[in-house]
Amino acid sequence: MIKLNNLRLGQKFTLLLVLVFLAGIVASGVALSTVLNRSAQAQVTTKALMLMETMNSVREYTSSQVQPELEARLASEFLPETVPAYSAREVFETFRANPAYGDFFYKEATLNPTNLRDKADEFETVIVENFRAQDDPGEVSGFRTTPAGKLFYIARPIRIEQESCLQCHGSLEEAPASLIDRYGSANGFGWTLNEIVGAQVISVPAETVLQNARQSLLLTLGIFVVVFAIAIFLVNLWLKRFVVRPLNRMARVAEAVSTGDTDAEFNQTSNDEVGQLAQSFNRMRMSLQMAMRRLERYREGRRSSGNFSE
Structure with missing residues (x-):
């Protein structure tokens, strides 16, 4: 199941x-x-x-x-x-x-x-x-x-x-x-x-x-089935284009960022909830970049003063 x-x-x-x-x-x-x-x-x-x-x-x-x-x-x-x-x-x-x-x-x-x-x-x-x-x-x-x-x-x-x-x-x-x-x-x-x-x-x-x-019932239900089948197809097409694909792209970018590629960017293609999510991920990525830079500068400062050891 x-x-x-x-x-x-x-x-x-x-x-x-x-x-x-x-x-x-x-x-x-x-x-x-x-x-x-x-x-x-x-x-x-x-x-x-x-x-x-x-x-x-x-x-x-x-x-x-x-x-x-x-x-x-x-x-x-x-x-x-x-x-x-x-x-x-x-x-x-x-x-x-x-x-x-x-x-x-x-x-x-x-x-x-x-x-x-x-x-x-x-x-x-x-x-x-x-x-x-x-x-x-x-x-x-x-x-x-x-x-x-x-x-x-x-x-x-x-x-x-x-x-x-x-x-x-x-x-x-x-x-x-x-x-x-x-x-x-x-x-x-x-x-x-x-x-x-x-x-x-x-x-x-x-x-x-x-x-x-x-006969009238079968004809009416037949029309209803065809219309609803077309509706399901169009809704799935819309969902795949405007929701599923952007989410898959964000998932791949998030995977790249998690492995250290902080230059990977979340593309914002709309202003809806999916677009707002991409914008939030970009802010998080930028915050992560800033944190990594501060950490790098801190490590370099410790290294230059001779007090940093690995």
Whole structure:
């Protein structure tokens, strides 16, 4: 094991910088991971909400434009294309053909749907029930675990706000016969105006969110590592030029002076602490020269008077 006292000044300083660097990497990595995860979730949430607003526009268009045009035909025949939920789901599948939205999934999770494909699962049922328990529910988001893996989801309540929805989902007796023939009479009836019957849910694999965060984290840490490596190099270069080299030169001069070469001079190249040290050594060297001269004169005086003996 290398003892710290045996390391050179530059090595000690480099070791200190490396330790600070490693501590900074760990601390910043933890902080950046949290921030970037939240940022990635916010980006996915923004994209999901845009999709959800688009689906709501499709639903509104189907309800206000398509259904009235086919009202006479709907009296005797059920057309799935006139159902807002059906239109929204089909349009969303077209969106998913775009690679940018291929990982997104859309579902109108309903407690009592006509089409059992829209039946809310246990997790979605809890979300819907929470919406129903609130006076003015908003959107919720988070992570959930499914057999297919972990998902990040965004959900909004589905509230019955138009009378036209009750033509198919009101009482069983008033529902189109073709609807009952297609989906049966057991589900999808008894809805009331202003009732929250389900939740619009858009989900995306959690790995997509985490992968975006990891890529940003690696890029940020990579830049941080490069910048700090350059900083260590420049600091060591500066330390070697302005501290280590002058100290080595002073050490060699001090060694020469200690062996009797009192004419060796400590070069002062700066006015900083290293320069002040060189100046102090020069004063010490001059004091030593003066002391040696006095000693030499004293010895010569003793020798001339005949009283000096070796």
